Amino acid sequence: MINQFWVLLRPMFSIPDAWCLSRILKLFSLGLGVALLVVACSTPDSQISDRATANLNGTNCRMVEHDLGETQVCSQPQQIVALGPHILDLLLSLDMQPAGYAEVFPFHRGDSFNNPSEQIPYLGNRVTTQPLNLGDRSNPSIETLTRLQPDLILGEAGGLRQNYDLFSKIAPTLLWEQRTAKGKWQENLRQLAKALGPEERAEAAIATYNQQIAAARAEFAPVVAKYPQVLVLGANQLVDIMVVNDSSYLGEVLEGVGFELVSPPAQNKSELTTSISLETLPQLDDADLIFILGYDMSVRKQQQKATNAVLNRVIDQQTAKIQPEWQNNAIAQSLKASQEDRVFFVTYYLWNGLNGPIGAQLILDELRQLLLSPG
Incomplete structure (x- = not known):
């Protein structure tokens, strides 16, 4: 194609001019070839671009x-x-x-x-x-x-x-x-801040969290003085219970406020949670307060378009199975916290699913509603 183009143009130029144009066309041809090669090599083999x-x-x-x-x-x-x-x-x-x-x-x-x-x-x-x-x-x-x-x-x-x-x-x-491990969210946040920049944002978020924990510690001091021992359980039904230990994110938050977490006697200190049987619960009766983190994964099957009503139902359903079981079980009701009406049902999604500084703030807000609100 380039040669044919040159044959048509050559009579219009003197020999020196024609020689220059010939050089230009050769360079253009070379450049065009390189450009086509680059485009060909850069075309992805699939729809996923690298x-x-x-x-x-x-x-x-x-x-x-x-x-x-x-x-x-x-x-x-x-x-x-x-x-x-x-x-x-x-x-x-x-x-x-x-x-x-x-x-x-x-x-x-x-x-x-x-x-x-x-x-x-x-x-x-x-x-x-x-x-x-x-x-x-x-x-x-x-x-x-x-x-x-x-x-x-x-x-x-x-x-x-x-x-x-x-x-x-x-x-x-x-x-x-291991987002649920004590101190893990701070590590993850610092690494993310390095990716996003500036890194100082992570330190600011961590400082805000520490200030919120310190303020909550002062707020909850009277409650902690009266009810220092806390048992945190994760359960959907009583046949499958896990104890959340103090090496966890929740342990970090609650101990920061001043509470002490109750754990099974044979707990491995490195474990974030310990599975127990229903019959083991009486061994944990030192607990002054019990928080039960309900979870129900069956709501994943819901197909509805999300509205406030559906969203609230998804959240409420997390405790729908465990709460009546607990209230109707003789062993669960034999515990001191049950008899004194100090068992609280919350969602696993919030209490052990966000595992970040905002999640901690929301947990503190819910603690205030449960433990500090009148009545």
């Missing part, structure tokens, strides 16, 4: 540690995916908003969370965006995730470990484990 590789060519790059290794993050991520409420808690604590979100209870079927305050439990009123709905946090929609073209993917390693390589081809990915 944004993580593109990220390596960015500016202001830093290596960020997380529980599955190290990930290079460049520039300032804007399109951020939060896979789960714990991650959303950390993200919002750093004054950042999600572009995509996946839930524990993925009952909302819209393409996006267009009314997050009614569609995302506990944290939705802090979400100012309308993030794309990625579905289940343990099995998010890859198609939607790819369409979003995020700059950063954040999640928990537990249910996502097998997809880490796939996620990393879409965008730089950070995954964390």
Whole structure:
């Protein structure tokens, strides 16, 4: 094609001019070939673009540690995916908003969370965006995730470990484990702040948390003096009970307020929770207060579009099975806290599902309602 083009133009030029044009056309031909080669080589073999590789060519790059290794993050991520409420808690604590979100209870079927305050439990009123709905946090929609073209993917390693390589081809990915461990959210928050910048945001959020704990310690001092021993149980039914130990996130919050957590005598100090039988409960009768974290995963099957009514029902259902069982069981009712009406039913979702600074604030608020409110 280039030679034919030259044959047509050559009579219009003198020999020197023609020689120059010939050189220009050869250079143009070479440049065009290189450009076509670059385009051909950069065309992806699948619909998933390797944004993580593109990220390596960015500016202001830093290596960020997380529980599955190290990930290079460049520039300032804007399109951020939060896979789960714990991650959303950390993200919002750093004054950042999600572009995509996946839930524990993925009952909302819209393409996006267009009314997050009614569609995302506990944290939705802090979400100012309308993030794309990625579905289940343990099995998010890859198609939607790819369409979003995020700059950063954040999640928990537990249910996502097998997809880490796939996620990393879409965008730089950070995954964390053991969110319920004492001190873990602070570590995760600092690593996330390094990825998002500036890192000082993490220290500010941690300082705010410490101030809230100190203030709550003063508020609850009279209650703690009267009822110092606290037993925290997680249960959906009495055939499956776990004790939350003091090495946990909840232990950190409650002991920060001044309470002492009651644990089974044979507890392994490194375990965050200990499974017990119903018959073991009388051995824990030192507890002055009992908090039972109800969880009912069957609500995941709900298909309704989220409204306030549905959202409240999902939250209320977390204690729907365990509360009547406890109230009608002779062993449970033999405990001192039961007889003195100091057993409180709360949701596992809030008390041991957010595991971040906002979650701690919400737990303190609920403690105030349960223990400090008149009547």
